[in-house]
Amino acid sequence: MTTTRIGSLSVDEKRDLLANLIRKKMQRWSKGETPSALIDDHRKQFPALDGKSYFNYGAHGTLPRPAMNAVLEAWEYMQKWGPFSTEVNDWIQQEVSKTIACFGTLLGVMSETMALTENVTAGCNIVLWGLDWQQGDHILISDCENPGILAAIQQVARRFRLHVSSFRVEASENGTIESIARGLRSNTRLVVISHVLWNTGQVLPLSKIAELCRTNRIAQGRTLLLVDGAQSVGVLPLKLAQSGADFYAFTSHKWLCGPEGVGGLFVAPESLEFVQPTFVGWRSVKIDESDGSFSWQPGAHRFHVSTSAYPLLAGVRRAIGIHDEFAPIEKRYERIVELSRYTWERLQEVGIECLQHSPPQTGLIFLRSKSNPHQVVRYLETQNCYTRSMYDPECVRLSLHYFTTRNEVDLLVDLLQNHEQRGRHIGPAKILGEIRNENSYAHQTNA
Numbered sequence: 001m002t003t004t005r006i007g008s009l010s011v012d013e014k015r016d017l018l019a020n021l022i023r024k025k026m027q028r029w030s031k032g033e034t035p036s037a038l039i040d041d042h043r044k045q046f047p048a049l050d051g052k053s054y055f056n057y058g059a060h061g062t063l064p065r066p067a068m069n070a071v072l073e074a075w076e077y078m079q080k081w082g083p084f085s086t087e088v089n090d091w092i093q094q095e096v097s098k099t100i101a102c103f104g105t106l107l108g109v110m111s112e113t114m115a116l117t118e119n120v121t122a123g124c125n126i127v128l129w130g131l132d133w134q135q136g137d138h139i140l141i142s143d144c145e146n147p148g149i150l151a152a153i154q155q156v157a158r159r160f161r162l163h164v165s166s167f168r169v170e171a172s173e174n175g176t177i178e179s180i181a182r183g184l185r186s187n188t189r190l191v192v193i194s195h196v197l198w199n200t201g202q203v204l205p206l207s208k209i210a211e212l213c214r215t216n217r218i219a220q221g222r223t224l225l226l227v228d229g230a231q232s233v234g235v236l237p238l239k240l241a242q243s244g245a246d247f248y249a250f251t252s253h254k255w256l257c258g259p260e261g262v263g264g265l266f267v268a269p270e271s272l273e274f275v276q277p278t279f280v281g282w283r284s285v286k287i288d289e290s291d292g293s294f295s296w297q298p299g300a301h302r303f304h305v306s307t308s309a310y311p312l313l314a315g316v317r318r319a320i321g322i323h324d325e326f327a328p329i330e331k332r333y334e335r336i337v338e339l340s341r342y343t344w345e346r347l348q349e350v351g352i353e354c355l356q357h358s359p360p361q362t363g364l365i366f367l368r369s370k371s372n373p374h375q376v377v378r379y380l381e382t383q384n385c386y387t388r389s390m391y392d393p394e395c396v397r398l399s400l401h402y403f404t405t406r407n408e409v410d411l412l413v414d415l416l417q418n419h420e421q422r423g424r425h426i427g428p429a430k431i432l433g434e435i436r437n438e439n440s441y442a443h444q445t446n447a
Contacts, residue, residue, distance in 0.1 A: 036405070042326055043403055046257070052384040053408040058198065058231055058364055058399035059388050061257035063319065070318040071259060074311030092310050099313040100301075102320055103264045106329075107248075108239035112299030115265045116308070120230045121148045123249025123265035124192075126303050127226050128152055130275035133160040134220075137189040140180070141166050142204075144197040149228055153192065163187075169197065171357075173205045180209060184216045188223045195248075196231035199390060199397075201356060201364030203236070210244025224274060230254060235336060235362050237329045246271035255363075255401065256323070258316040261309055267300040281306035323402075332402040336363045339400050343409045350417045355395055363400040366393065370420055383415050 043049050048062035074095070082088030096116065104111045117123045139153060143166045157164045167183035170176045180191070191213050196203050209225065216223040224246045232238065234255025240248050248266040252258030267275070277284055277296075283304035285294040296302040323332065340360040347354050347367055355366040369376045373389040373396045380387055390397050398412070 038326065039403055039405055043405075045322060046403075052386060053411055055385070055387045055398040055400060055404070055408075055412065057255055057257070057401045058397065059254070060260075061234075061254050061401075063257055063259060063315070064322050066322060067258065067315040067319040071311050071315035074314040078311065095310050095313045096304075099262075099317055100264075102317050106238075106320060107233070107250075107264075107266060109241045109266055110269075112301065113241070113267055113269060115267065115300035115303040116313075117249070117263040117265050117303075118261050119251040119253070119263040120228055120249045121152065123247075123263055124149055124226060124228060125152055126265055126278065127190075127247045127249075127275055128156045129278040130303075131189065131224075132220075132274070132276070133162060133189070135161040136163065136187060138163045138165070138185050138187045139190050139192065140164075140183045140185075140188050141192045142169050142194065142197070143167065144169050144199055144202075145192065145194060146198050146228065146230070149192065169200070169202060169204070173208070176204065177208055177212065180212055184212070184223065187218055188216060189218065189220065190224050190226055192226045192228070194228040194231065196235065196362050196364070198231050198364075199366075199392060201231075201360050201362050201366065203232075203361045206243050206245060210246075213246075214244065220274075224271060231362065231364065234323070235333060237333055240266050241268075246274070252316045252319070256316070256319055257401075258319040259312045262312050262316045265300060265303060267303075269299070272299065277302050279305045326402070335402040336400060337361070339363070339402070339404055339406070339409065340365055342406060343398065343400060343413075346409060346413045347416070350413055352413070352416055352420065355393060363404075365398040365400065366390070366395045367398070367416070368393075368395045369416070376416070376419060379419050380412070380415055385412055385415055387412075 045064040045066060046062045047065055047068075048054060054062060077091065078088055081091070097111070100111045100114050100116060103109075103114050103116075107114075115123075115126070117126070133156070137160070139157065139162055141150070141153060141164065153164060156162065165183060167176075167179045170179055184191075191209070193204055193206075193209060195206055206227065213223040213225045225244070226247045227245045227249070229238075229248050229250035231254070233250035234257075245266070246268050249263065250265075251263035253260045253262070281304075283306055284297060284302050286297055287294060297304065323329070326332065327335075337360070340363055343365055344354055344356065344359050347365075353368040355368060373394055376396050377387050377389045388397050388399075389395075400409075
């Protein structure tokens with residue numbers, strides 16, 4: 001079999017080139033060159049960063065140019081050799097396998113425990129609709145979950161007549177564990193949490209929560225744990241196989257800076273028996289050609305359904321590769337925390353209220369302005385500085401990545417300070433008028 005070629009280089013040649021780049025970057029790092037000396041060159045790969053300061057990675061990451069090119073090359077390859085042909089079909093299988101293996105390496109899991117999805121919500125819905133619910137079963141959720149997941153849980157609860165309650169996330173780790181313990185019942189089938197809370201930035205103690213669930217005995221065996229990884233994958237160094245989570249859903253278009261439409265779902269091997277596919281297609285099953293009978297694909301691969309936008313997979317892998325070329329994820333996480341601390345301290349220096357009372361654990365920072373948050377976001381965008389507004393709590397959220405610069409942070413702080421001072425010099429009637437004009441925008445932002 002000939003080696004598949006995409007563009008001018010074969011897959012093997014590209015792999016060797018990537019390995020050499022990683023070695024060169026790590027040599028520069030080990031020689032004492034500071035990460036900031038590499039940042040400017042690294043940022044040139046992200047077209048969205050040209051001429052703007054971007055603080056929205058928690059909502060949508062910036063797609064690097066090489067990832068865009070990888071997607072385009074993959075589309076062109078499909079059209080050149082297919083789009084339906086033996087050549088392309090073999091290539092698709094390779095693309096799926098390589099992407100699953102890439103996610104497996106990133107998250108510390110075996111390939112057979114990983115299913116490709118479109119996003120976090122799709123992954124969570126696989127679990128929510130796949131469990132064998134009994135009327136009266138209980139779901140326990142945190143009081144900080146994203147509305148998209150809450151809506152899915154509410155619909156499942158209506159359909160199967162389930163009970164849903166929430167536990168309070170406390171400031172301390174022990175307080176949160178105690179809160180969950182109080183919320184667990186003898187019929188709690190599922191606990192749903194976010195590893196990193198989208199509206200506070202807090203990192204929940206995943207392994208301790210998983211242990212609490214596993215020791216809670218119910219009629220069906222034990223309580224299961226579903227984790228929303230929207231704000232953790234691409235930020236935290238993760239070893240999901242050792243985390244104790246039963247199910248962990250994530251996406252590529254946020255902190256991984258991949259294309260929209262690709263995500264994943266980790267299903268622990270011992271938890272596979274508890275969830276059945278709801279949507280089923282030709283990718284879900286193996287077909288016995290002798291009699292036409294079906295059997296499930298092994299492991300989590302049974303949750304694949306049908307034809308997907310396969311060229312996007314090349315873009316995801318290239319985006320992940322770009323991050324790894326810069327530094328291992330442990331180093332990247334250290335830089336995110338260091339930048340977040342710097343930003344948190346700078347905001348406090350100029351008198352801007354941060355909702356976090358201690359330095360952030362991730363790249364999410366929440367601040368409260370004297371002005372309407374939607375008005376602040378709109379003002380910042382006129383200055384090519386991109387943030388987002390939140391409605392619960394009502395504030396402005398910043399998302400800092402490892403390639404955010406201190407210059408960006410300093411500019412943001414100056415702009416916020418100027419906006420605060422501007423607000424003090426205009427009358428209440430004008431402020432109220434501006435807020436009213438923001439109402440339709442606020443609705444769209446919070447959707």
